[in-house]
Amino acid sequence: MQIIYIKEDKFQYDIHSLYKAFYPTSEVRVIVGEKGSNPDKEKDISPDDEISFIDVDKTKNELKKDIYLDLSKKTGKNLPWGDLTGIRPTRIAMNLFEEGKSDPEIYYYMKDTYLVSDEKIAVSIDIAKRERDILKDIDYINGYSLYIGIPFCPTTCLYCSFTSYPIGAYSSLVDDYLSCLEKEIDYVAENFADKTLDTIYIGGGTPTTLEPDQIRRLIGYLRDKVDLSKVKEFTVESGRPDSITRDKLKAMKEMGVTRISVNPQTMSDETLKLIGRRHTVAQLIDAFKMAREEGFDNINMDIILGLPGETKEDVSHTIEEIKKLDPDDLTVHCLAVKRGSKLFEVIREKELSGNLKIPMLDTMSDIEDMAVIAAKGAGDMGLKPYYLYRQKNISGNFENTGYAREGKAGIYNILINEEVQSIVALGAGTVTKRVYGTGGRIERCDNVKDVKLYMDSIQEMIERKKKLFEEE
Ligand code: SF4
Incomplete structure (x- = not known):
């Protein structure tokens, strides 16, 4: 099991989703508070479980990027959609198109902000263009x-x-x-x-x-x-x-x-x-x-x-x-x-x-x-x-x-x-x-x-x- 402690009740869903993406077969539990402060959620923790402490005092994008880079290093895995956890990743390309951004601008934004793979960026741009047309x-x-x-x-x-x-x-x-x-x-x-x-x-x-x-x-x-x-x-x-x-x-x-x-x-x-x-x-x-x-x-x-x-x-x-x-x-x-x-x-x-x-x-x-x-x-x-x-x-x-x-x-x-x-x-x-x-x-x-x-x-x-x- 992966246990993550956070001090404030912020970004729980995103943290959980990112961990789950890296450890798909493990249970992931995000606990708000200090270690030992939540008996209900801590009662079945075993010595084999991996415990992490995460500082949530940053923007959501910064937090997700930091977690992604850390887990990627630990597991040796890269995720095709980078640190994007939402269900509509192509929406980002769509929104940027609507703002008048060019293909390269969208590429660099998705790469720098969310660490999305080249292949998925290409699919997102392709789909966004088709959707815009339709x-x-x-x-x-x-x-x-x-x-x-x-x-x-x-x-x-x-x-x-x-x-x-x-x-x-x-x-x-x-x-x-x-x-x-x-x-x-x-x-x-x-x-x-x-x-x-x-x-x-x-x-x-x-x-x-x-x-x-x-x-x-x-x-x-x-x-x-x-x-x-x-x-x-x-x-x-x-x-x-x-x-x-x-x-x-x-x-x-x-x-x-x-x-x-x-x-x-x-x-x-x-x-x-x-x-x-x-x-x-x-x-x-x-x-x-x-x-x-x-x-x-x-x-x-x-x-x-x-x-x-x-x-x-x-x-x-x-x-x-x-x-x-x-x-x-x-x-x-x-x-x-x-x-x-x-x-x-x-x-x-x-x-x-x-x-x-x-x-x-x-x-x-x-x-x-x-x-x-x-x-x-x-x-x-x-x-x-x-x-x-x-x-x-x-x-x-x-x-x-x-x-x-x-x-x-x-x-x-x-x-x-x-x-x-x-x-x-x-x-x-x-x-x-x-x-x-x-x-x-x-x-x-x-x-x-x-x-x-x-x-x-x-x-x-x-x-x-x-x-x-x-x-x-
Ligand atoms: S809604 Fe679709 S998946 Fe569900 S029982 Fe009917 S045919 Fe099967």
């Missing part, structure tokens, strides 16, 4: 985006961290759930009539658990109530191939959906079974081809690196199979299974693992190699990186990256990632974000996660949004 027609102040959450899925995947209910047990609730969404849509229609709706994203869950008529009902209601004439992108996540049918694709096309996701996560049947996705690779390929036949010319695919039992060879195989389908957009996520985590335990308990090799945090370099394989594959398909974020609370600071063909990048993905525009979110477990015009101020309000509670308290959910947008 967002140039978006009015941050007078525009808004809409998110609608459908919290039902065919089955629950083992690694799921979203709001998700198995549709089998909840199908009788769906129509009432849609009625609640309609009430929220009424709120949007009444309160955002003077704003421009730029993008719509129906996510989840799996929105394609809705039947074709339910898809028509939901989008039809939205079309009737809200002006969609300026919408630049309308995405429906059709993530699970086992939920996609030709009729649903037809319904989405008919209702004006422009972009969908058909997500393999992996092209290995064995892994799909293990992670509880209950669909096959063949089903994925069929669903993708069907979507192309129905005229969808902007299809995203999500993959996950570091799935239980997968090796670099599996990732290469997944990429080669995806190349045959030639999607327009590829999102590469990282999953690290920690020893002792719920996912790890579930796999072990179910004795599904056998001799399975589970990529662990101590094989972080495997994930890095997998990310290189995926990036190269995306490049081979003509897809370029357009957004990137790092995962919070995951040691090693793995990153998720979206790649897209020219003109096919998901605008909503950039907007939510860069937090430059308000997003009004409807449905159980969704979070509405109000971005104020100036000073980077952002306020949020959430809808309750439990689907029944959401439905019972729909009026309160609407009131929360009213309050958020009425406040000065």
Whole structure:
């Protein structure tokens, strides 16, 4: 364990994150006060634990740089993102661009201030330029985006961290759930009539658990109530191939959906079974081809690196199979299974693992190699990186990256990632974000996660949004 004592309650999160990045498999504990002054936090310290004392009486940047240089010397490691601990490292390049800084100025700033590697600086500048270009027609102040959450899925995947209910047990609730969404849509229609709706994203869950008529009902209601004439992108996540049918694709096309996701996560049947996705690779390929036949010319695919039992060879195989389908957009996520985590335990308990090799945090370099394989594959398909974020609370600071063909990048993905525009979110477990015009101020309000509670308290959910947008 790494124990760090600080005299004042300052920069705890940053210190913790930096230590965690250097010591991904160790517990890291930051204690405020003198040694021996905090019995609760000190009771299980052992002689093997490493203890450091840090002076926090300096600026945050100075502090982080000092810690970074010290730990780098101690461990012999350099971190690609230097001492940056936030989840949006590309934001720094974006902000500097907005201030009119040149490429070399951005380079030296990121190098000197945060010790970021040349490679990551180049990616940041590249992404920032692409984002600036994609967002140039978006009015941050007078525009808004809409998110609608459908919290039902065919089955629950083992690694799921979203709001998700198995549709089998909840199908009788769906129509009432849609009625609640309609009430929220009424709120949007009444309160955002003077704003421009730029993008719509129906996510989840799996929105394609809705039947074709339910898809028509939901989008039809939205079309009737809200002006969609300026919408630049309308995405429906059709993530699970086992939920996609030709009729649903037809319904989405008919209702004006422009972009969908058909997500393999992996092209290995064995892994799909293990992670509880209950669909096959063949089903994925069929669903993708069907979507192309129905005229969808902007299809995203999500993959996950570091799935239980997968090796670099599996990732290469997944990429080669995806190349045959030639999607327009590829999102590469990282999953690290920690020893002792719920996912790890579930796999072990179910004795599904056998001799399975589970990529662990101590094989972080495997994930890095997998990310290189995926990036190269995306490049081979003509897809370029357009957004990137790092995962919070995951040691090693793995990153998720979206790649897209020219003109096919998901605008909503950039907007939510860069937090430059308000997003009004409807449905159980969704979070509405109000971005104020100036000073980077952002306020949020959430809808309750439990689907029944959401439905019972729909009026309160609407009131929360009213309050958020009425406040000065
Ligand atoms: S499809 Fe997505 S939202 Fe649904 S259970 Fe799987 S990971 Fe969760």
